[in-house]
Amino acid sequence: MFGKEGEKMIRLDKYLCDAGIGTRSTVKGLIKKGQVRVNGEICKSPEQKIEEVTAEVDCNGQKVVYETNTYLMFYKPQGIVSATEDKKEETVLDFLKKAWEEKEDMPFPKGLFPAGRLDKDTEGLLLVTNDGALSHELLSPRKHVVKTYEVTLKKPLHADEILTLECGVDIGDEKPTMPARVNVLQDGRIHLAIMEGRYHQVKRMLAAVGNRVMHLKRLRMGTLYLDEDMQPGQYRRLSEQEVLSLRDKVPSLESIEAVIFDVDGTVVDSMWMWKRIDREYLTRFSIPLPDTLQAEIEGGSFYETAVYFRERFGIADPVEKIMADWNEMAWEKYEKEVPLKAGVRDFMQLCKNRGIKMGIATSNSRELMETIERVHGLTEYISCIRTGSEVQKGKPAPDIYLAVAASLQVDPAKCLVFEDLTAGIMAGKSAGMKVCAVQDAYSLDSDREKRKLADYYIEEFGQILEREGLRQGQD
Ligand code: URA
Numbered sequence: 001m002f003g004k005e006g007e008k009m010i011r012l013d014k015y016l017c018d019a020g021i022g023t024r025s026t027v028k029g030l031i032k033k034g035q036v037r038v039n040g041e042i043c044k045s046p047e048q049k050i051e052e053v054t055a056e057v058d059c060n061g062q063k064v065v066y067e068t069n070t071y072l073m074f075y076k077p078q079g080i081v082s083a084t085e086d087k088k089e090e091t092v093l094d095f096l097k098k099a100w101e102e103k104e105d106m107p108f109p110k111g112l113f114p115a116g117r118l119d120k121d122t123e124g125l126l127l128v129t130n131d132g133a134l135s136h137e138l139l140s141p142r143k144h145v146v147k148t149y150e151v152t153l154k155k156p157l158h159a160d161e162i163l164t165l166e167c168g169v170d171i172g173d174e175k176p177t178m179p180a181r182v183n184v185l186q187d188g189r190i191h192l193a194i195m196e197g198r199y200h201q202v203k204r205m206l207a208a209v210g211n212r213v214m215h216l217k218r219l220r221m222g223t224l225y226l227d228e229d230m231q232p233g234q235y236r237r238l239s240e241q242e243v244l245s246l247r248d249k250v251p252s253l254e255s256i257e258a259v260i261f262d263v264d265g266t267v268v269d270s271m272w273m274w275k276r277i278d279r280e281y282l283t284r285f286s287i288p289l290p291d292t293l294q295a296e297i298e299g300g301s302f303y304e305t306a307v308y309f310r311e312r313f314g315i316a317d318p319v320e321k322i323m324a325d326w327n328e329m330a331w332e333k334y335e336k337e338v339p340l341k342a343g344v345r346d347f348m349q350l351c352k353n354r355g356i357k358m359g360i361a362t363s364n365s366r367e368l369m370e371t372i373e374r375v376h377g378l379t380e381y382i383s384c385i386r387t388g389s390e391v392q393k394g395k396p397a398p399d400i401y402l403a404v405a406a407s408l409q410v411d412p413a414k415c416l417v418f419e420d421l422t423a424g425i426m427a428g429k430s431a432g433m434k435v436c437a438v439q440d441a442y443s444l445d446s447d448r449e450k451r452k453l454a455d456y457y458i459e460e461f462g463q464i465l466e467r468e469g470l471r472q473g474q475d
Pocket of ligand 1: 120201202
């Protein structure tokens, strides 16, 4: 990553793209035709690493002017507007320029703008940069980059309202909000993680459940977290690592012979549904839903979870009856309510076109999996299904992934797994497979760990089609 004297190295094709010479494919063409020289020598390899700052590059005899971008983490205080200019109000840029000139002995970088908006009365994390491409990527409505807010409310939230916020709430737009995640803090404030950026979204979501936002602070945007010791009005440059982490980490399908999917939270947007079923089921026995239940049952097979419920809640019914009751409740939801996650079918079609085999490794039951296949027309893509109850040990043990690979007759090293939970990611990794973590509202709390454990991370499957040049940005 770094050159002889610690200088950062960068791929030649990226260097040329960043310098505005053209798209990745245009610059690759120029390089391959021998039109690019590095330190006086023709270089025909787009992946050649060069010194970012000191390399002398010319293209068709013209010196390439390369300026690196600036990335600032800014703790926006209340009372300023998220704009570069405003006739009446102080803007984020006015504020930052003043702060910069007090602290730095170099000129204020050109072209800075806030990547995204916070209301005037909202404080917290704002990325300020002059990297238009990265900002576009982060703000694309299709990409669903997560934003987490600390919200002080007028009154406490009830469990029902939390579930409504988490499952999607009607805020008067064409569509309800996407699934979200709520964590209640000890003092009654909440952390609300959302994957969209609609106008006044947090305030409108809380208003929709009869509450009111008294104070709003943004803590997170994608992989970027506001430093805990930062004060309103302070800024700092992002580290190399932080900038890298903001960029897509999308898998390549090269040398992949089989793709194996987890189902709930990966192929279908169903994680909220299980929480609802858990609650509806426990209500039958007048038992309130414990806050920690999901963490307690994560990754367990269907059977293991039923055994756990029986013991944990003292339910007299046999395990088989518990499972039958759940299946019945889930059946209806899977038939009528649970949607496929964005881009899944197009991705399966891509795999089919490329001759990549596909299998399912789920902790859910075979009957439910077959319902999902039928309702969403996936049968033509999936050649093998294995469920948790058909193997010795559930995830994080590798058994289920190995069983699917064996049945597809593909070497585990040539399999790519898609998973939304840490236990599943661990299962795929210990099976010796490449693993791509899939973002899901339900597991946003363990996102950092998911990114660390997995080889790749996607917010949605369309990103892979985009990477393969099969879907053009429409936003
Ligand atoms: N949602 C809001 O309502 N306001 C903000 O500033 C950000 C998200």
